[in-house]
Amino acid sequence: MFTFVLGAGVAAGIYTPHLQMLYYALIGLGLLFVVRLIQTYLDERDTRRATIRSALAAGGIILGLAIGAAGTFPAYKYTKTESRRAGDQGQGVSLEYAQSWSLHPEEIASLLIPEFVHFYKPHDRQNLYWGRNALKLNAEYFGIVVLFFAAMSLARIRTDKRVLPLALLTLLMMAFALGPHTPVFVAFYHLVPGMNVLRTPGMIAFMFAFPAVLLAAISLDRLLDARPEGNEKRLLIYGGSACVLFGLVALSPGSTIAAWTSIFWTDIPPDKAQAATANLPFLSTGAMLGCLWLGGMTLLVYLRWKQRIPAQTFILVLLPILLIDTWRIDKQYLKYVDPDRFPDPQVYIPSTLNVIEADRAYHRTWVPAGDVTLPDVDLLTVTYHETFILRRYDTLTQHLDQLYRRRDNDRLRKLLNVMNVRYIATSTQRLQELLPAVIAAGSTEGNVTLRSGIEAVSNERNVYLFRNQDARPFFYLASNAITVASEDQAISAITSESFDPTRDVVLESDPDISSQDELSTLETVRVGIFDEREGRIQLDVVTEHSRFLIISQNYHPHWSATIDGQPARIERANYVWQAISIPAGTHSVVLTYYDPLAVLCRWISLISTLILIGGIVFFTRPRAEEVSREAA
Secondary structure, X not given: XXXXXXXXXXXXXXXXXXXXXXXXXXHHHHHHHHHHHHHHHHHHOOHHHHHHHHHHHHHHHHHHXXXXXXXXXXXXXXXXXXXXXXXXXXXXXXXXXXXXXXXXXXXXXOOOOOOOOOOXXXXXXXXOOOOOOOOOOOOOOOOHHHHHHHHHHHHHOOOOOOHHHHHHXXXXXHHHHOHHHOHHHHHHHHHOOOHHHXXXXXXXXXXXXXXXXXXXXHHHHHHOXXXXXXXXXXXXXXXXXXXXHHHHHHHOHHHHHHHHHHHHOOXXXXXXXXXXXXXXXXXXXXXXXXXXXXXXXXXHHHHHHOOOOOHHHXXXXXXXXXXXXXXXXXXXXXXXXXXXXXXXXXXXXXXXXXXXXXXXXXXXXXXXXXXXXXXXXXXXXXXXXXXXXXXXXXXXXXXXXXXXXHOOHHHHHHHHHHOOEEEEEEEHHXXXXXOHHHEEEEEEOOEEEEOOOEEEEEEEOOEEEEEEOOOOOOEEEEOEXXXXXXXXXXXXXXXXXXXXXXXXXXXXXXXXXXXXXXXXXXXEEEEEEEEOOOOEEEEEEEEOOOEEEEEXXXXXXXXXXXEOOEEEOOEEEOOOEEEEEEOXXXXXXXXEEOOHHHHHHHHHHHHHHHHHHHHHHXXXXXXXXXXXXXXX
C-alpha cells in the first residue's frame, strides 16, 4: 500500500503548476529516505529488509512518474531542446544563469532577524533591501519560534533518529540555496539531470523550512509530555546567549552591518551600503523583538521543565508569540486593493478591445514596456514572456524591446512588420515616445495622423491603439530568399535596410527552389482549417511561379507538412517562423503538429493510473478473515 500512496502523492505533485518546486521536493524526499535507510540498516543489519524498503520506495516514485508522464517527460525534453533555458545545444544557458536569484549570506541571516537584509515594503512603497539580488519581494523568514525549538531538538541528535536526517536535509538545502557561495549547487548543476536548465535556487527555501518545522515539532512534543525533562542549565546558557547576541545587534546595528560587510561582502556597492544604512532602525527594532521572543520562550520552557505551568498554559502563551512574530512579516504582503482602481479591461477599454476582436485576420498585438493590460483578445501578445518560452522567440522579442528603447525606429517598424504585429497599444503618456518618427505634425480632437502605414484607431481612457497596416499576414507568399549562415546574421538580415518584408524571406539553409519573379495579386493563400488545439492547419495556395509560403508561427521540429499529400520540408524563416517551398500551381498545404513522446506518455499515464486505482482497491478491500469475524 505504501508504494501506491507514494505514487499517488508524486503524481498529484506533477500536475501542480510548478514542476521545479516538485523537483526540489523529490530531491529532499530522496535524501531523507537515504539517511533513514542507512540508519535503519545500521540498527538491523538486515540487507533483505533494506532492499525491500528501497524497492518499495523506488516503485512508488516510478509509479508516480509514470502517472505523471504526460506532464513530465515532454516538458523535460522541451526544456532541454527548444526552451530559452536550453542553450544552443541543450547544455543550459550557463552556470551563472542557473545561480541567478540564489539566496546569499544576508538572506540566511534574515532567517533570524527578517529585517536584517529587509525587503520591499509594499504598504509604504519603501525598498529597504540591500542584499545582492536585484530586488526582494518576499521573505524566507518562518519564525524565531520555529528556529528556537528546532535548535533545541539538536540536543537529542544521538537518541532520536528522526533528528539527524532532518538536520542534514536542512543544512544541505540551505547550502544549495546559497548558490555561488558553496560547492553544493555546482555539484548539483553538473551531476543532477535537468538542473542546468533551472534557475532561482532560492526557491528551495521551503525544503529547509519544512524540516526545521518538523524538528521544532519534535521538541514541542516532548514539552507536552506529562512529565517533561530537560537540562535547565544548558537551556539558560542557550537562551541567554541568544538573547545577548540579539541585544547587541539591537543596540549597535551600525557596528553589526560594518562587521558583516567587512567579513562577507567587502566590495558592497555604494547604493547597497546606502540602503543598509537606511535600514538600521528597522534592524534594531527586529533584533529587539527577537531578543524579547527568545527571552520569553526560554522562560516558558524553563517553567515547563520545572512543571510550574501545565501544557495547556504553555501552548496558550506560545501561540501569541508565534502569531505576532510571523504576522509582522506576513502583513507586509497582505493588502486590500480597491477593484475600482484596477478595472477589468473589458469594462475599462471596451471600444479598444472591440477593434482588436473585430479584426478576424490572425494577428499579434504589441504593448511597449507593458504599460497597458490587455486580455487574450488576439492570437498572441508579443511582449508575453514565460520562463520556458521558445529560445528564439524570446531572443527576438527582447531584440524588439531593445530597438524600442534605443528608438531605432526604422528597424523597429520593420521587425514589427515581420512579426505580424498589426496592433500597438500604449498609454497616452508614452504616445510621443512611441515611434516618434512616424508621428506627423498636428493632431485634431485626439486623432493622430501617422505615416508609414501606422494609424491611430482608438483613444479611450488614456489608452491609444494603433493599427500597423504594413504588418505581414499570418500566412503569405515571398518570392526572394536571402540565405544566411548563423542566427545572428538572420536577426540582422530581417532588420536590414535592404530587406523587404513583402518580398523577401530569410532562410538558414539552401532553399529547394529559386524564384525572383515579382508577386502578383492573383497569387493567394486561403485558410481552410486553423485548429490550434488539434495542431492542424490546411491552406489552399495559388501561385504563378515557385514561391515560399511563410507561416508566422514558431518553427518547431514537431510540425510536419504535406503538399497535395506529399511530404514537404519546413524550414526556419525570418529567424523564428516557418517556410515551405511551393511549386507553381494550385496546391493544398497541410501542417500537422505531432509529438510522439507526448502520445506515448499519455498512454503510460492512463495505464499507470489504472494500475494505481487497482492497487488501492486491492489493498483496501476487506480481508476474508475480517469478514468472517464480523459475520461471527
